[in-house]
Amino acid sequence: MTSNLINVGNFDNLYQTAMTLSANKEVVGFDIFDTVLRRKVEPEYIKDVVANYMMELLQLEGIVIDLELLRQKRRDLEIHLGTQSELKGEDHEFLYDDLIIGLYKQLPGLNEEKVEELYLKTKKFEIRLEKEALCLTPNIGNLLGDLKASGKKLFFISDMYLSIEMIRELLNHFDVEKYFDNGYCSSQFNKKKMTGKLFDYVLEVETINPSKMLFIGDNYYSDVEMTSQRGITAIHINDFNEKRRKSGLQLVEWSFKKDEFWSGKLIHHMIHDIPKRVQPGKSDDYDLGILVAPILVQFVEDLIEKCQVMNINQIYFLAREGKVFMDIYHEIIKNNPANKTYPNASYLYVSRKATFLPSIDSLEWGELNRFLHQYSTQSINSFLSNLNLPAHEYYEYAFKAGFKDFDVKYAHIEKNEQFRSFIEMLEVRTLFEKHQKQAKALFIQYLDEHQLFENEQVAFVDIGWKGTIQDSIAKAIEKEIKIPTIYGFYMGLLDSPMGTTNKSLKFGFFADFRNKNYIENVIFKNGSLFEMCTTPNHGTTIGYEFDGKKIVPILKNFEVEKENYKKYFEDVFKAINDYVKDYSDIRNLLFFRPAQNKLFFTDQIRRYILYPTKREARNFLRYSHVESFGIDKVTTYELQGSIVKELFKWPIHKGPSRIINLVRMQIWPEGVLKRSNIPFVNFVYDYFSTKRQ
Structure with missing residues (x-):
């Protein structure tokens, strides 16, 4: 390790180290990507999304091209343009504009005007994608502001196919472009940091004494070795958590290309790795x-x-x-x-409730069965409430039909003589017809x-x-x-x-x-x-x-x-x-379909429903849900019934089967089982439930 190299173990320590080391410096240079700005997705993924967008644009022009073929054409053109630069004695680089225009020119049926139009749309889209895929690293805004306030000249120096103009737009989006006096990009000069030529160029053009310059970056070879060899003091950001995050992201991106199940996991990474608003663990x-x-x-x-x-x-x-x-x-x-x-x-x-009455043509059992097949136990009051009828106007006829208590519930009311008598009364049907017509007219x-x-x-x-x-x-x-x-x-x-x-x-x-x-x-x-x-x-x-x-x-x-x-x-x-x-x-970073994404998220919900944690199962007991149609009740989620009573009912040997039936009747059986604290009971229940299906 050279004396010009300082390692910083995480972004949190960067501020103090940079402020200390810059005290006797005149110029501070910054790498951009993974230093000033962090990525939610890798650059190759961005290219995949752009290729998908280009494919959609081309389809509007009547040109059908496979997504992978378009990506391969871009890779091939990148190599070709880079090789052309090398043949001139320069580094393997190219301009973004040359790449996209050249890509469209390779396709049949596009004139110069159309190529220009598609290029501008693509460029605008890719810049927007980059803005969504990037975010400021922790405390970098404060560091840039304080360095600038202390009188330092700030430069950004980046190996990137985007132009300086595009990088400035990205920095401006995050309100940090104002801190930089100048910027240098490998694509603009066909000189790279990784060969050292871009640093040589910056030192020459800006007439900088290397001993008066500090450079900050995350890539050991490009940002540290190349600067240290030239006498520039370098801070190497070697953040373990950031490396782990990026490794996880790269693994998920690789997995997604192998199996569409992982598209949902990739979305999860984009949102949770560098959270903007979500706050897991808040409650x-x-x-x-x-x-x-x-x-x-x-x-x-x-x-x-x-x-x-x-x-x-x-x-x-x-x-x-x-x-x-x-x-x-x-x-x-x-x-x-x-x-x-x-x-x-x-x-x-x-x-x-509001739509059922307008939909009934007449007070016939065939019509009523649309809700009675599920809620066949009713009282006069609940029956009239479900039909959204003013109950007091029907009490007179309910009394004539033999009802004494209008809140007493009867099972299978379609077979109950009092209910049948009530519904078949001419006065009831006439009154119902009036209310039904009024309700339907308002609803229509x-x-x-x-x-x-x-x-x-x-x-x-x-x-x-x-x-x-x-x-x-x-x-x-x-x-x-x-x-x-x-x-x-x-x-x-x-x-x-x-x-x-x-x-x-x-x-x-x-x-x-x-x-x-x-x-x-x-x-x-x-x-x-x-x-x-x-x-x-x-x-x-x-x-x-x-x-x-x-x-x-x-x-x-x-x-x-x-x-x-x-x-x-x-x-x-x-x-x-x-x-x-x-x-x-x-x-806009997502180009996979909801049918793909649902696979991963369904798996997360399956875990919660089938195998909740004790905390999740117990928390659910706090909730309740109001049912206002069919049955008027507040549903709660504690155990309905008694396991002990079912176990010791006669005949005793049927106790286990009665308990199983009791569990199956619960609104959330798996939550009940988890709260029982019986080891592996959720696994056993899931096994036999799956086997039955």
Whole structure:
């Protein structure tokens, strides 16, 4: 090691070392990449993204070219241009402009004007990518500012194919270009740091005494050996954590090229390695939001992709969970350098309760079975509430039908004589018809005011699981003069009694019952997780009214939901919002499809649902979820029932099977099992559950 070399073990120590060593220096030089600016992805990855963008531009010109072929052409041209420079006695270098223009010129059917146009678009796009892929290293802004304030001349010296002008634009983006007196780039002068020629050139042009210069960089050979040989004092940044981060990033990038599963992991690295807003560990609820956010984002990305393929120009996000998806949608389409066109987005205040009554043609059991097949136990009050009917107007007829207590629940009401008598009364049917017509008229007008009938096809977006709101809307509007084809997009889709028609189709992104994929279907094992994490802090829609100008929704708030939001889910929503903003910042760096990305993120959710930590399982006990249709209750997640009672019931030998059945009946069996503290019980349960499938 020479006396001109100082090692700095991490970025945190750089400031003090640099300020001390620069005391008797006149000039301080900086490497740029991995010194002043850190990378979220490697340069070769950037080239892959640019090649994908160029491929899209060429497709618009009627030129179809394979992505890998385009990348190979760029590699070959880089070698050719570098070799041409060497033949002139210079270093193996080339200008960015020559590279991109030369690449387009190799392709058939492009005239000079078109080549220039595509080159400028590509250059603009690549600069934007670099801005998203880079960030300032810790404390570098303070170091540059204080060195400048102390009277030092600051230069940047970089081996890079980008031009000085492009590097200055990058530095300006991070508000540090103002500190540099001058800059030198290998591509501009065909001289490299790694051969020492660029340093020789800088010393000569700037008439610098090497003993009066300090240089700071991370590459031992280019930034240290080459400067030390010339008598320049060098600080070698040898940050172990940064090296480990970069090694992990390189491994994931390599893995992604071998297996698309790792595309999601690469996104995870980009966001979490150098976090901008996300703060893992802030709270348990915040961490829950960080867990579910990637799945929500990829669902919205898939929605965008499908709408573009299917030429859908209008998206309706359905209350209440749809509010989160709409917010994600608006956030991620803001960062749109390619000026792509995205569908219009609207929020519909709807619910199962608000849409069911307008969708019923008559008070017949066949119609009622759409909710009774799942919720067949009802009282008169709950039955009327589910139909969204004013209960007090029906009490007289309920009393005549033999009901004494309107809150007493009956199982399988379709077989109950009192219920049958009540529903078949002429007065009840007449009253129902009046209320149904009123509800339907208001609902149709509400949809009309939101331009539903002005579109040939629309997208409905909700969390899932059966698409019953879509079913009700499709049925309510089926007799209108002009109705759109409805495409329902859901995170997860289960089968429903109404299924699909040629005017109402449904798709599940992470899980779709038609795929019969037990790995994806794991999200159905704890659907409450996603429902709670996407329920916004506004009430549920229970109907509609005319406010004198337009139709507005009637909302009902539940105190337990407000309390839950304030205690727990405000942090969950903050985490989702932070993640989405960080994702939006890197979105242009991504050229892989949501169907690829979901593989890794599904695996993360599978881990949480099937194998939660004790802390995760116990934290879930704090939550509750309000059910306001079918059954009116607040769902909680502690053990429902008693293991001890089931174990010692007669016959004793059937105790274990009764316990297994009890566990299966829980909303989240795996959480219950983890809280039992029985070793390996989650593994055993998962093994036998998988075997059954």
